[in-house]
Amino acid sequence: MNKKIPATRREFLKTLAATALAPSMLPTRGEAKEGEAHEATPWQQPSQPLTPSAAAEALGELVRVRYGQFLTAEQLAEVTRQIERNLRSAERLRHVALTNADEPDVIFRATL
């Protein structure tokens, strides 16, 4: 059963405003442990209780605004928890020191 959640511009902006504080609120170590990554689909993580950060809440709100008509409240809550996991994974990458010279592993070519 789908419980539709109406999007209001005010609520959305309020959550986005909180996002500005988000980077410093993220934990320095995320939940994506290497051992867990040894799964059939390494990107999936066990369901554990997670308290979504403000950044996760804001991105969850973006999902609600754009795709809320397809999702139940329960699904939206799970989406937000999974977003939190993603953000923690992203935070872990920041522990690898990169310089301006470190290019991404995706090379653009001018020729076809």
Next chain:
Amino acid sequence: MSDHEIAFLSIRELAGLIRSRRLSPVELTKLYLDRLERLGPKLGAVVTIAHERALEQARRAEREIMRGRYRGLLHGIPYGVKDLLATRGLPTTWGAAPYRHQVFDYDATVVQRLQRAGAILVAKLAMVELAGGMGYNTADASFTGPGRTPWNLEYWSGGSSSGSGAAVAAGLVAFAIGSETSGSILTPAAFCGVSGLRPTYGLVSRYGAMALCWTLDKLGPMCRTADDCGIVLAAISGKDPKDPSSVARKFTYAAPLFPTRRLRVGIVKGALEGAQPEVRKNFEEAVKVLKRYADVESDVALPDLPYGPVIGIIVNAEGASAFRDLIESGRLAELQNPRDRIGGYVGMTVLAVDYLHAQRVRTRIRRALDELLSQYDALIAPTRATVAYPIGVEFERAYPGVGGGPPLIPAGNAAGVPALSVPNGFGQAGLPTAFQLMGRAFSEATLIALANAYQRETEWHRQRPPLSA
């Protein structure tokens, strides 16, 4: 020789019989078609059986061979493909309900190349919906139901190349093609007790394959022996102008390769941590065999880099882009697994800067891993820390407290290097265990040679599941 015995012969053994005209490709094709019909449903391994196309190709192969025009080891050999490869006129469902009526009007490059080699396509094989890219966590994540390992039907055949693994293990095809973004060939190979090869990224064209993740997807063979993997890889590898990621390198393989010098092998540090006791014991026994061919060094540490998070962010972002239409249409709701129904929305929120950061870290991973792998012919570890997961149980709850170990699968996939999984015994519930050999980019020949030596000395790859018709 009985039909049952023939069904389980290796490609090389079948080829010997076909070339010498002691086995008819038409009869062999009928034998596999019959097994696919009878046993395929029990395993949840088959989406479409290609009766007409298969028999037409088989008759052509037979005519050619009778006229003395033998194309090579795959001529007249029936095979199946994971149902993410386009095949002209047949449904290509990607394992997902929204695509169950999808039909392409062309063949994927891999299918074309196998046809050129004379192989006979007999079936499109079941797979996890969208190759698992939406984050599934149960065995039934496919519109065809759960894939079952023929060793114990209460257990999963692995994913996402579920049907490819089960069909090879149960003698429904002589070999199969699977795909791997991160673990989708190696895992079903291990859970089904077959040999599975993940080639170097770019060695095999992906033209005509469902895209989940452009910078990670690979296609590779799943066979009864490592030697067979070499035979199939030789047929499907090489540059393809239709796939810009394919590289101008051809893998050649004809006679079985064996080590021509003493090799150097490293056991990945922590390889046995968290592994089930049988997995550990079988791995230690395998190492004893490998020591006849290689100097084996223990506790080789992988560079300390965030392999899992890198893979996770890249798959989330590229997968969301690849399936944006599906996600934005709301049709993810038609997927089988509850987590798959929301995974795409999570992927839509990956920040571009985080995706690029992951790709920048990946460059580091590639360099660091190459530096390590350049010191060894292969690194080894159990392919999986456990045997197959029970069906009906969420993966993370299947074996509480067991699992983990070094992240060799995400590390190897992030770096794009090859790996080969071969069976090495049995564990709980009569289920197979396996170990993997991982090497430097384009070191497939070395991995196959060492695995061939292992399989020459052992009989694990010759064991047959108790599945009856």
